[in-house]
Amino acid sequence: MGRRIMASGMSGTAGFGEVRIGRIIGSAFGVSRQVLWPLALVFLLAAIPSIVQQYEAKTGLLNATRPDRPGFWLTLMTPVLISLLTTPFVHGVATVMCLDNLRGARTSLSAAASVAAQAYPRMLGMYLCVVIGYMLGMIFLIIPGIMFAVACWVVTPSCMAEGLGPIESIKRSAALTKGYRWKLFGLALVLALLGGVVVAMFIPVGKLAGPLVGGVGQAIFGAVVGVFGIAVGSTTYIALREAREGMSTTRLAAVF
Numbered sequence: 001m002g003r004r005i006m007a008s009g010m011s012g013t014a015g016f017g018e019v020r021i022g023r024i025i026g027s028a029f030g031v032s033r034q035v036l037w038p039l040a041l042v043f044l045l046a047a048i049p050s051i052v053q054q055y056e057a058k059t060g061l062l063n064a065t066r067p068d069r070p071g072f073w074l075t076l077m078t079p080v081l082i083s084l085l086t087t088p089f090v091h092g093v094a095t096v097m098c099l100d101n102l103r104g105a106r107t108s109l110s111a112a113a114s115v116a117a118q119a120y121p122r123m124l125g126m127y128l129c130v131v132i133g134y135m136l137g138m139i140f141l142i143i144p145g146i147m148f149a150v151a152c153w154v155v156t157p158s159c160m161a162e163g164l165g166p167i168e169s170i171k172r173s174a175a176l177t178k179g180y181r182w183k184l185f186g187l188a189l190v191l192a193l194l195g196g197v198v199v200a201m202f203i204p205v206g207k208l209a210g211p212l213v214g215g216v217g218q219a220i221f222g223a224v225v226g227v228f229g230i231a232v233g234s235t236t237y238i239a240l241r242e243a244r245e246g247m248s249t250t251r252l253a254a255v256f
Helices: 021-059 072-102 109-139 143-151 155-162 166-177 181-209 211-245
Strands: 004-006 253-255
Touching (some): 021 072, 021 109, 021 211, 072 155, 072 211, 109 166, 143 166, 155 166, 166 211
């Protein structure tokens, strides 16, 4: 039987308590410190195809940098396909470890991977639905895509923690975020600003270090950001459930 991390009394969605952005960010930093190294390694392993692709684009090592060259489309699309298939698993592993950390437990990487593997079909379906919905929203004047992305802010922990299917996870995330989306949009802007500052500082270093070292450095930065992003989503999920349903992390239970 698949493992879920959930809480009792999930049926109600009425009620609006306070959701503090500062508390979410602070909790996310705390969780990130606890789970950073094992999860950063997972993110880095998943990023290897992208590192190779970027190195090829800058150096032309495989002689496949132009559409008329053999292997161009294979070199271009392979990392995209691998990312599409691995991201649901990687995010599932990270979400399990972050949610367990928030409830005061410690889950090993192997145990989290086992849980994520069992949830992979649901996570893959959910991820594809979110990507398609976001792309369609961005086509229609951008604003709908942004609104959809904010509504899906806690779709991954909803899927992993409550054992929901793809569409049910999106609906659950939309229900939890309703009434708080402007605040979450503000949180997204703050995180984007912080990330932009760090990226701006990193670009000159990457150029001086060369394509390989720069690509690896970029992947390491992306891994750290990825772990923190999952931690933010997990802490937001808990905060929203506390505000809407009166749930606390002490009521989280691991179900096998």
